Amino acid sequence: EVQLLESGGGLVQPGGSLRLSCAASGFTFSSYGMAWVRQVPGKGLERVSTISGSGDRTYYADSVKGRFTITRDNSKNTLDLQMNSLRAEDTAVYYCAKPGSCSGGTCSWFFDLWGRGTLVTVSS
């Protein structure tokens, strides 16, 4: 079955750290760039970070640059997001998402597969 399954969310104090993981199955993971997209409950969506299929290229939204690190392990079909120096405004549901198409290392960043999401709450 084609699916993404996130884990690692929870309650953390401001300034703290959290590591999210996403387990992928049912498709050739290494052939696709991957993304983390977050959503403040009841609000819109924001693409937080992306990583290329080989892991050599990354992107971060300005809102998380310098605090979040995206990595992947193609031998285990897993995607991670290390989140440091967390702020209240990072509170959101975090989704692992697969782009609709990737070819020659370039992806079209619409998302045809999403995980169920994991809630991160930053609060004292």
Place this chain on the structure above:
Amino acid sequence: EIVLTQSPGTLSLSPGERVTLSCRASQSVRISYLAWYQQKPGQAPRLLIYGASSRATGIPDRFSGSGSGTDFTLTISRLEPEDFAVYFCQQYGSSPVTFGQGTKVEIK
């Protein structure tokens, strides 16, 4: 950054009605790289349309997308009970990709 503005914010409709949702971009969306998603409470977004008018796998043909440049539309030809949800548009032609704020389609 391209800002996407969706209208209206909420639509109250009955099953069987035709729905037209609007997504307007602050700048032209390159190569019509515009997608639409449906989201129900407690669920992840579901891709409906990409490339402005291409239906994703498994999406019923009552859903259609159109538009180019700065003006895009999602049409549901005949509302089914399972279509009551929030709909988001997204542009992926320019970095950063951006999403609209959503339109809620609720039961009248």
